[in-house]
Amino acid sequence: MSAIFKSLRALSAVRRFGQRLMDGVPAHRVVPLSLLAGAVCSVAVGARVAEAVPDPSDVMPLSEVKPGMKGYGLSVFSGTTPEKFDVEVISTLRNFRPRQDLVLVKTPNHPRLTAARTVAGMSGSPIYLNGKMIGAYAYGWLFGVEPIVGVTPIRAMLDELARPVPKALMPGGGAPLPVGKRTADAGRGVGEGRGVGEGRGGSEADEARRERLARRFVGPSEAYDLGAHAAAVAARVGSAIAPPENMGLARASTPIMLGGFGGTALKMAHDLLGPLGLEPLQAGGGSSTTPEPDAPTKFVDGGAIGVEMVRGDVSAMGIGTVTRVSGDRLLAFGHPMLNGGITSLPTAVAKVHWILASQNRSFKIGEAARSLGTLVNDRQAAIVVDTTRKAPVFPLALQIEGMAGAPHPAWNMEIAHDQFMAPAFVAMAIGNALEATAAERQDLTWRAVSRLKIGRYGTISLADFGAGNGTPLSSDDFSRSRLVRAVGSLLNNPWEEVSVERIDTQVKITFGREVSQLRGAKVLQPELDVGQKAQIRLDLQPYQGAVESRVIEVPIPAELAGRDVEIELEPGYDVERPLATPASLAELVAVLPNQYYDAESVVATVRLRENGAAFRGQVASRLPPGAFDTLRPASESNAPETFGAEAHTVIPMKRFVVGKDTVTVKVRPVLR
Missing domain, CATH: 4.10.860 (DNA Excision Repair, Uvrb; Chain A)
Structure with a gap:
């Protein structure tokens, strides 16, 4: 006290x-x-608060930078050791970005840069005049024919280094810190809880929270959609990554080195990450968690740096260059990666193999050499990395069964604990592994069971399935999976921070399409007495073979006496269970594995005369008249959700069924 x-x-x-x-x-x-x-x-x-950073003695103020001045830059052209390249100042663009100038320089005389011109991956390379740093190589012209680049002034980058990073929003030890209980505004993504390390004023922490919320999926937590999330993030970061109008000048960009990815996963990466200003490239991926003995143990000015989204048997890493190391923190890139503000992505010392020249935009090819540090701040002028922090990641283990003789049935990865990157790379990593291991051009059926461990909330089990007609499994098959939707729902929930601790997925593959088409349905007795079950013949067309028939029985509620009753027949995976909309993370965890009926079933639905209601996590599927008014609170506007009551009958099929149908029966009235 x-x-x-x-x-x-x-x-x-x-x-x-x-x-x-x-x-x-x-x-x-x-x-x-x-x-x-x-x-x-x-x-x-x-909370860790950086003091105001004056211009160090080895930094040249922008006012002293004049056209014609010559100097040098530092960057890695091969391996891990920075090399010098010549620069000459052309001029300075004032107010290139909001309150940020840009120095134009040319890079003459270097054989690689003469051929490559602007190079993606050189972003952040420090530039020096008279032995003093002026800024970072960061921007260039698409299809430029001269080696001319834009330099972000070091003053703008030092301002980002001085920006406080609240500890409450930057968890250590690999587990996100709880934010606090939900408030009335939690549905809009605003929480009231203060974590350890926030100031009472909370201005920096509040701003950081708003930035993190800006990357969140907008929509009901239980209805997460990866494609919609990607489009929303792209729309939000577009203004930050787009070149000024009619200039053709763009960031030197961030190439994403993809290792162990196949064709479909590469396309998915391009579709999801390309609109964010990231350039997925098929390259390679070293094991940064088990580095080579000669891998550097620290970052240096001009050294290569990677931001790791996934590592292990498959890898994805954004590559750039370190501008300035200052104690246990550093500046890099000279532009944003995603302009995401406060963030927490793993970083690594990177190794460069080569600079590949291109007419459009040349780029570095490299891989992670040693995991080290965390990207903690992603801003207009730079990214900030803290080498003392360990970014949260979670392991994903995949076991594939049914592929006799397959050389790689087991896959192990670590995925960055990020609201968007995590669900995206879960889909790409699992789909890519399946495509590589089960690349069979024949009919097959797959069933996946994933055990998702959630910090403080235990483990839930999620089932996914699919069948193919000669097309290999791919990332597309998992982009809409229950697993990916669950990961996205949890990480984007509006109530509190959540820790995904690990995912274990087991996929069983059988050859043959265990799918039948519902060709038709017929009621065997068009009229029924009260209490009599409807008998319905289903005509099922297997993928190969003759049509099969099966008779099912569906109970008809007694209150429908004297009416024509429609019975809808649908696959279980298309029918939502009557569940209350989650109002807390605990309720969301309970809902995720139970949103739909068994995938290998047919559900017969009969609409009832009553209404149902869901309120405070409870569901009443059938309510008598007047019950809704009784449930409505008199002192608040938070009323029950109502829906038309239905009776569901689940018929196990031991196969997947596609198609739907509707039949009608007449229930005779009760004679009095």
Whole structure:
């Protein structure tokens, strides 16, 4: 408690001092009072707050940069050791980005840059004049015929280095920290809980939360859709990554090195990541978790750096260049990766194999050499990496059965614990492994069972399935899977931070299409007495062979006496169970494995005369008249959800059925 009282006294002193500042100091010298107060409070509760960073002695102010000045840059052209390349200043573009200038330089005399011109992956390469750093290689012209690039001034990058990163939003040890209980605004993604390390004012933490919420899937938590999420993220980051209008000038871009990916997974990566300003490239992927003995143990100015989305038997890494190492943190890229603000993605010391020249945009080919640090801040002028932090990741283990003699039935990966990247790479990684191991051009059926372990909430089991007519399994098959939707739902829930601890997926493959088409349905007795079950003959067409018939029985509720009753027949995987909309993470966890009926079943649905209601996690499938008014709270507007009551009869089929049909029976009235 004494520390808190001291902090409060210090805050009061800061306010008095701030007022004296405002009374007589020129405006450009005034430090905003809110920043001073936030700094004191944050220190009191443990947040890491960077002090204002003056221009170091080895940095040249932009005002001293003149056309014609010559110097050099540092970047890795092969291996892990930076090399020098010549630069010459052309001019300075004022206000290229909001409150950010851009220095134009040419890179003459270097044989590789003369051929390659602007190089994706060189983003962040530090540029020096008279031995002093002026900024980072960061922008270039598409289809440019001269080796001319744009340099982000180092002052703008140092400002990002000075920006505080609240510990509450940057968990250590690989597990996200709970945010707190849900408030009335939680449905819009705003929580009230304060984590350890936030200041009482919470301005930096609140801003960081808003940035993280901007990357969240917008929609019902239980209805996550990867494609819609990708489109929304692309729309949000578009203004930050797009070149100024009519200039053709763009970021030197971030190539994403994909290792162990096949054709379909590469296309999916291009479709999902391309609109975000990332360039997926088939390259290779070293094992950064088991580095080579000679792999560097630290970052250096001009060294190659990777941002790892997935690593292991498949890998995906964005590659760029370190601009400046400052203690246990560093600046890189000279532009945003996704302009995501506060984030937490694993980083690695990278190794460069070659610079591949291209008429459009040349790029570095490289791979991770040693995992080290975490990308903690993704901003307009730079990314900031903290080498003392360990980014949260979760292991994914895949076991494929039924492929006798397959050389690689087991796959192991680690995936970044990110709202968008995690579900995207779960889909790509599993689909890619299946495509590689089960690349059979013949009919097959697959059944997948995934055990998803969730921190503090236990393990849930999710079933997925599919069948192919000679087309190999691929990432597309998993992009809409229950597993991917569950991961996306959990990581984008509006109530609290969640930790996906691990995923274990077992896929069983059988040869032959275990699928039947519902060709038709016929009621065997068009009229029924009350209490009599409807007998319906289903005509099922297997993929190969003659039509098979099966008679099923469907109970008809007694209150439908005297009516014509429609019975809808649909595959179980298309019929949603009557469940309440989740109002907490615990309810979401309970809903995810039970949203639909058994995939290998047919569900017969009879619509009832009553209504049903869901309220506070409970479902009443049939309510008598007037019950809804009784359930409605008199003191609040949070009313039950109502729906038309239905009776569902589940008929196990031991195969997958496609198609649907409707039949009608007449129930005789009760004679009195």
